[in-house]
Amino acid sequence: MKIKFPLMAIGLEVILIVLFGLFVEYETDPRIFQQLNTTKPTTMDKFLELYPLFQDVHIMIFVGFGFLMTFLKKYGFSGVGINLFIAALGLQWGTIIQGILYSNGQKIQIGIRSMINADFSTATVLISFGAVLGKISPIQMLIMTIMEITAFAGNEYLVGEIFLASDVGASMTIHVFGAYFGLAVAGVLYRSGLGKRHQNEKSKYDSDLFAMIGTLFLWTFWPSFNSAIAEKGDRQYRAIINTYLALAACVITAYAFSSLVEHRGRLDMVHIQNATLAGGVAVGSCADMAIEPYGSMAIGSLAGIVSVLGFKFLTPFLTAKLRIHDTCGVHNLHGLPGVIGGLASIVTIAMGASGISSMTIQAAALGSSIGTAIVGGLITGLILKLPIWGQPSDQKCYNDSVYWK
Helix, strand or coil, rough: CCHHHHHCCCCCHHHHHHHHHHHHEEECCHHHHHCCCCCCCHHHHHHHHHHHHHHHHHHHHHHHHHHHHHHCCCHHHHHHHHHHHHHHHHHHHHHHHHHHHHHHCEEECCCCCHHHHHHHHHHHHHHHHHHHHCCCCCHHHHHHHHHHHHHHHHHHHHHHHHCCCCCCCCCHHHHHHHHHHHHHHHHHHHHHCCCCCCCCCCCHHHHHHHHHHHHHHHHHHHHHHCCCCCCCHHHHHHHHHHHHHHHHHHHHHHHHHHHEEEEEHCCCCCHHHHHHHHHHHHHHCCCCCCCCCHHHHHHHHHHHHHHEEEEHHHHHHHHHHHHCCCCCHHHHHHHHHHHHHHHHHHHHHCCCCCCCHHHHHHHHHHHHHHHHHHHHHHHHHHHHCCCCCCCHHHHHHCHHHHHCC
16 A cells, blocks of 8 residues: 555556646637627637536535445545545546547646546546445545546446437436446455445444435535536526425425434434435436426436335345445436436437437447446456455455555
8 A cells, every 4th residue: 555556546647737738728709709898798608607616516425425334333534535535536537537538639728527527537536436335445436436437437328428418417427327337346345254244334423414415515506416417598497496496395305204213213324314315316317308397306306216226125135135235325316317307308309209319329328327337347347356455354344444544
């Protein structure tokens, strides 16, 4: 760790600086310079219109995801600290990879929109991070970040540019992809010694309270996440309102079913931290479609129910029967609700509420996201399994003292 991690991190940053120097420039438009001496709004003003949405997404990535990972009683430093490292690395690499795919052989132009998309690519890795939280080293996370964002960008390009599917809130390309990529990695790295609940794989009052801060930041800013790259006008307007209503309805069903499935009707903080966000995930693919307010509420309500049931019954099954140990339950917050989102977009199109895409194309996008994620995750898991990356022993998992002073 003392030598490998600094060398790999510094070496990778040097490579990124060189790549940025050779291939990246500021986003510009010749019309800007023609308008600078006029009183009319300039094209630069239009660029800056996206900045408030970028700020919201940025807070979700660094604060929301970061604090959501702090629920483990002895892993708070790593939860929020490694989240910062992954996000900072990922947004740089995402800018390069997405730029290569979308620049048509020209120099990569960086602007507010590309910064939002870079944050989106990072979100995918942070979702997968939840599946392996506490079980892998910072070096392994560095490698996983590079490989996953590369696979993510390829699938995103396929879904958006080749299939021309509609996925404005990225239920499929981010949430489904990140969840199943993480599950595939977790399956390859499964260790029988961690199959039964580890003594440190528990929360305490303070750690759960910190994690709830992450939930609140994510919940509050999710409408911006789903609408940030939506087409301006009616579609962006619908994306904000549909997400707002889906999240609200999701909270009610998540609380209700948490009480229903738990002993003596008590609420489970794991459900409240996670399942209350599932509505934002599930409504993503059809957020900008004319699904009507009641439709978004129905999708959010269903997502909350499915998420709670997943935490209660599916997560133990995956661990015991399929040997896939999902630390944070990303399958229940991102995977299953993301699939619901993909299916909801198919139903919406079938009902004639949107002419943006077709049922076949939406189904292909969902299948591509799941398939690419699983294949990419399996390959990444095999690489991470090599005994040279400083993976912690069973006894030292879920413990900050291994990597922090």
